[in-house]
Amino acid sequence: MSNINLLIDIVLLTMLVFTTVAIIRLRSLFAIVMLSGVYSLLSANIFVILDAVDVAFTEAAVGAGISTVLMLATIGITGYEQKKRRNHNWIAPLTVVLITGAVLVYGTLDMPAFTNPNDPIHLHVAPRYINDSPTEIGIPNMVTSVLASYRGYDTMGEVIVVFAALIGVLSLLGIREKSSAPLHAEPPARPILQVMAKFMIPYIILFSLYVQFHGDFGPGGGFQAGVIFSVAIILYTLTFSQQDAMALVPPRVLKRFAAIGVLIYGGTGVVSMFKGGNFLDYNVLVDDPLHGQHYGILIIEFGVGLTVACVMMLIFFAFISRGDKNP
């Protein structure tokens, strides 16, 4: 059984190496963007084999979906080709890389072996999470219980980082509403794509809600659900037009909802402080500590999903409204 796992691991990692070499050697930026989508897909497969299902979920949704779309919007502005590399000496960089790699490998020789159960990292915090999570928190998915409850403060930092990225993009790029006649003639309406989009969008939104609220029991959670929700609106933007999408979800509403999501997360912490516990201590939210944990996790995951969905949609609008400046 482990032989076949090893074989699949080797095949996937070999394909990953080939993809990386191709990304470095090719000069057409479009091909590089496509191949980086393939790289994300291969990484998602490797995560599934390593049994990290939540991470594979996020990698598939973000890396192969949103990242590719955003990078395409970027190369619409920069152009298709990479500049020609001047011929220069390759011995010096190769020496630096080899020495750095050798030093790093020498440094890892001291580390304990992979998946050895007597490693220090498996002996301090992990047994407490694994043993006590069913009784203290009581949800089947242990990743969500660690993410949302035991390490809830770190997750709040992650949500604030996403929000800060939104602030950075909006202050640098901004969303240009189309006021006068556009520079490019709008391509004619495509009925097949529009019918298929109208059919798929409700199911994608329903699936994102399923992923959001099912995150306690299976792979999922707020981040993945927010990304999938924004993919539905991206599909609508692509098959109809940008004005239709911005009429449906106006950017000023989205900006406020993104902030409200972060406030929901922080607000839960403040409410638990008012009720007598620590910041983000869900045990004091309702009378029963177990139910308090469930309510707390539900509320903060909702805040996370709201913020991530609004941020992804706004960043997409900012990137594609930029591309019209170049003929």
Added chain:
Amino acid sequence: MTFIIDALSWVFLMLGCFLGISGAVGIFQFKEFYSRVHAASVTDTLCVFFIMAGLVLQSGFTLVTVKLVLAVALLWFTSPVASHALIHAAYLTGLKPKLTTTRKEAAKRGQS
């Protein structure tokens, strides 16, 4: 009974793998873009159906079957639309199909 289910599921999985590999060989060997799209679409539709049918037979009447059927339905709805959009984009930006063989190629193949 389980022997029949197992045998049938073997047959479906092997058919699916055969179709997948033939589609992959096609995408590599055909000399022209539009033929390659046709080869790739074989793997997107029929190969998916046979492999998922083999897996459905293995799992019986559970939630897993519903999810597999849902995945097949999604792929059946979206893959033909994606292939159509691809060919539309390729044709409109100027990539024309090679429809007839030229006289040089016919002579190379030994015909008159």
Added chain:
Amino acid sequence: MFTVTCLAILVVMGIALARAFTGPTVYDRILAVNMFGTKTVLFMAAYGFLTERPEFLDIALVYALINFVGVIAVLKFVERYPPPSAHSDE
């Protein structure tokens, strides 16, 4: 039996990758990446059955949706900014 299926799907993925590396036109690469995506869906389903943990099917479903949207995005992009020469893109 799931072993053979997984290996066959990996072979198909490898050949699609070869086409993505070499494809002379832009559209060959898009086709190869689309095919790679649907094979990823199949691989995750078959691998879940190989390791007796079919809970991974949620990821396969998500990827079936996102692959479609990704291909549509790429095609909209190529229509709006066509590559410099439509027959090869290097």
